[in-house]
Amino acid sequence: MTIDYKLPNGKLLRISDCVLDIFVMHQQISFNVPESGGILLGRVFEKYIMIESASLPGEGDKRGILFFHRDKRKAQSIINKNYEESNGEIIYIGEWHTHCEKEPHPSFIDKWEIKRAFKKSKLNLKYLICIIVSSDKLLGNLWVGYYDGNKITQCQRVS
Ligand SMILES: [Zn+2]
Numbered sequence: 001m002t003i004d005y006k007l008p009n010g011k012l013l014r015i016s017d018c019v020l021d022i023f024v025m026h027q028q029i030s031f032n033v034p035e036s037g038g039i040l041l042g043r044v045f046e047k048y049i050m051i052e053s054a055s056l057p058g059e060g061d062k063r064g065i066l067f068f069h070r071d072k073r074k075a076q077s078i079i080n081k082n083y084e085e086s087n088g089e090i091i092y093i094g095e096w097h098t099h100c101e102k103e104p105h106p107s108f109i110d111k112w113e114i115k116r117a118f119k120k121s122k123l124n125l126k127y128l129i130c131i132i133v134s135s136d137k138l139l140g141n142l143w144v145g146y147y148d149g150n151k152i153t154q155c156q157r158v159s
Contacts, residue, residue: 004048005144005155012048013129013144013155022054023133023142028098030135034063037097039075040129041082041090051129053082054096067109068097079122092121094129104132104143106152114147 003020005013019040026036038055055078057063060071082090095117097110106114110130118128130152132143144155 003142003157004159005142006158007049007127007146007155008148008153009127009146012158014048014050015131015142016042016050016052019051019054020139022056023096023098023131024139026057026098027133027137027139028100028135029137031065031100034065035068035098035100036063036133037061037068037095038070039078040093040096040131041079042093043086043089044091044125049093049125049129051093052090065100066107070095091124093125094131096131096133098133098135100135102134102136102141104134104141106130106132106143106145111152114145114152118147118149 001017003015007013028035036057038057040051041053042049042051055075060074062069079092114128114130127146127148130145130147134141146153146155
């Protein structure tokens with residue numbers, strides 16, 4: 001199963017089932033577990049962008065109940081490795097993290113981090129995607145944001 005979101009540029013953002021599995025495994029179902037997160041990698045097709053993998057939290061990442069800061073060097077090495085091994089087809093698409101919220105929404109810091117990632121990352125796209133995973137047992141309640149350098153737009157699910 002995949003889930004599609006409509007991007008402001010008219011393309012679809014398609015989240016693959018293996019990435020949805022990663023989201024489910026890391027849902028922050030109580031405040032007893034820290035936030036999880038990582039980067040999103042995928043491929044660009046004519047009508048849609050496919051998120052094919054999501055990195056997992058690990059060594060070097062700072063995790064708390066209300067925050068997640070990923071290790072930048074580790075993330076960049078994952079991006080470079082995928083890019084090289086796929087001959088430039090698998091690219092960095094954005095970031096994901098969890099919230100202990102049924103209806104997730106970005107915090108002030110999240111918005112600041114999205115803008116910073118856009119400025120500091122080597123982007124292959126003209127925009128950056130940020131996904132926040134809810135604590136809802138029925139997944140699909142994701143907050144999907146699109147940042148084009150000007151404003152963050154929440155994307156609506158279409159299927
Ligand atoms: Zn957050």
